[in-house]
Amino acid sequence: MTVxxxxxxxxxxxSAPGARIRLVCFPHAGGAANAxxxxxxxxxxxxxVLSVQYPGxxxxxxxxxxxxxxxxxxxxxxxxxxxxxxxxxxxxxxxHSMGSSVAYEVARRLEKTPGPTLTRLIVSGRTRPRLPQExxxxxxxxxxxxLDHVRLLDPEGAAVYEHPVxxxxxxxSLRADFGLLAGHRPxxxxxxxxxxxxxxxxxxxxxxxxxxxAWSDVTTKGLEVRAFEGNHFYLNPRKEELVEFVASRVL
Numbered sequence: 001m002t003v004x005x006x007x008x009x010x011x012x013x014x015s016a017p018g019a020r021i022r023l024v025c026f027p028h029a030g031g032a033a034n035a036x037x038x039x040x041x042x043x044x045x046x047x048x049v050l051s052v053q054y055p056g057x058x059x060x061x062x063x064x065x066x067x068x069x070x071x072x073x074x075x076x077x078x079x080x081x082x083x084x085x086x087x088x089x090x091x092x093x094x095x096h097s098m099g100s101s102v103a104y105e106v107a108r109r110l111e112k113t114p115g116p117t118l119t120r121l122i123v124s125g126r127t128r129p130r131l132p133q134e135x136x137x138x139x140x141x142x143x144x145x146x147l148d149h150v151r152l153l154d155p156e157g158a159a160v161y162e163h164p165v166x167x168x169x170x171x172x173s174l175r176a177d178f179g180l181l182a183g184h185r186p187x188x189x190x191x192x193x194x195x196x197x198x199x200x201x202x203x204x205x206x207x208x209x210x211x212x213x214a215w216s217d218v219t220t221k222g223l224e225v226r227a228f229e230g231n232h233f234y235l236n237p238r239k240e241e242l243v244e245f246v247a248s249r250v251l
Contacts, residue, residue: 010079014040016048021250022089025051026099029181030174032057042243046251052076056173065176069184073105081115090117092250096235098177100126101184104218108190120250121192124199125232127211128218132185140179143171152205153232195221197249201234202227
């Protein structure tokens with residue numbers, strides 16, 4: 001029997017009959033749903049893995065990218081309610097880098113109105129959102145600044161940006177995502193009524209492990225911090241170890 005795939009506008013994944021929880025994964029800046037390729041095969045059958053596909057990339061290349069966090073989080077929250085309508089499974093979120101901030105913003109929106117129940121937020125490679133008084137909003141960095149930062153975080157993966165044709169296709173989404181993050185400064189911090197697990201690479205040049213403890217400011221249910229060996233994209237070489245850990249926290 002063929003297992004149906006989830007091919008909605010915002011979500012990608014394969015249905016898991018008998019699942020007890022849905023794990024929704026949020027990609028990094030410039031990333032797409034395929035950042036979590038292979039996760040479903042590594043998780044127990046009780047977990048259904050879904051990945052978010054932001055607009056402006058891959059099969060949504062013809063759509064405009066979101067320009068603010070509010071725009072992206074509002075649209076994604078509405079999409080989760082619609083595309084998972086009728087489902088009785090609770091949710092868990094995993095977000096990496098920019099995806100951590102997006103997952104947090106969607107989580108606090110879900111708490112305000114009836115809909116899917118979130119049981120845990122797992123963030124990775126990013127500290128909690130900064131308030132305006134902590135870090136004022138900044139203009140969108142230049143393309144040179146963006147690419148220098150990408151090379152710092154992902155020296156191997158950044159090679160794709162050296163190809164002129166590919167760079168022209170993927171640079172708009174990367175530029176939009178960096179602009180979105182530069183302007184994301186919530187007026188206040190909202191404490192989620194779910195536990196948070198914060199993960200990171202022990203050699204991440206963008207988010208030191210000790211910076212992950214700041215996520216305790218946005219939960220009433222406690223924070224757990226877990227370090228993995230590696231840099232900002234530790235989740236690629238440590239995928240099996242990370243997925244096993246995530247599964248142990250959401251079930």
